[in-house]
Amino acid sequence: MPSLEREAYRLRSLIDDADAIIVGIGSGMSSAAGFNHYNRAGMARAGMTDWQQAFGFKSLFDGFYHLYPSLEQRWAYYARYIDFMLRELASQPYLDLRSLIGHKDYFILSTNVDTQVEKTFPDERTCNYQGSFAHLQCKQPCCDELFDASPYVERMLAGMAGFEVLSEDIPRCPHCGWQLVPWVRDDTFLQGAAWRESLGRYE
Numbered sequence: 001m002p003s004l005e006r007e008a009y010r011l012r013s014l015i016d017d018a019d020a021i022i023v024g025i026g027s028g029m030s031s032a033a034g035f036n037h038y039n040r041a042g043m044a045r046a047g048m049t050d051w052q053q054a055f056g057f058k059s060l061f062d063g064f065y066h067l068y069p070s071l072e073q074r075w076a077y078y079a080r081y082i083d084f085m086l087r088e089l090a091s092q093p094y095l096d097l098r099s100l101i102g103h104k105d106y107f108i109l110s111t112n113v114d115t116q117v118e119k120t121f122p123d124e125r126t127c128n129y130q131g132s133f134a135h136l137q138c139k140q141p142c143c144d145e146l147f148d149a150s151p152y153v154e155r156m157l158a159g160m161a162g163f164e165v166l167s168e169d170i171p172r173c174p175h176c177g178w179q180l181v182p183w184v185r186d187d188t189f190l191q192g193a194a195w196r197e198s199l200g201r202y203e
């Protein structure tokens, strides 16, 4: 039997014998699904070769971390990128994993922010440790609140011209008026009630 196949059988028997399973999911899982956030191929997959050509980005994350001259331009990129992730359905590697462990007592601890985990597994069995592009947060942050990203993204896309969104469509915190930003880990990342609760489930 080839060694890869042997490993697969071994994994299956470990799953069968386990009382409980904790799965750690990282970027390789989404790369296996064809979402290459870290290389050039990913930009074509996301339908963002126009940004690649105009700005010379080497990857989707390259464009995410780029320092844009205006918020209108930065949000044009974010809106397109987030829209791509939101529209993608749960992908095969995630569905395969669910079918392998779905009958067991399992928990998913993930560092992926591309919304694949929450599309595949129930909330009570997951912790998105680094957040998720499905939500926005206040950049201060002034409040412990997560905002559904999709209505903001839809409005920005509807008003977008070239590589800019309309100034009035830039997401703003309804409480303090400062910027909303994607709920993904950086130096202002909101580790609020929702995040602590999911970490508590893991622990």
Ligand SMILES: [Zn+2]
Residues within 6 Å of the ligand: 138, 139, 140, 141, 142, 143, 173, 174, 175, 176, 177, 178
């Ligand atoms: Zn605020």
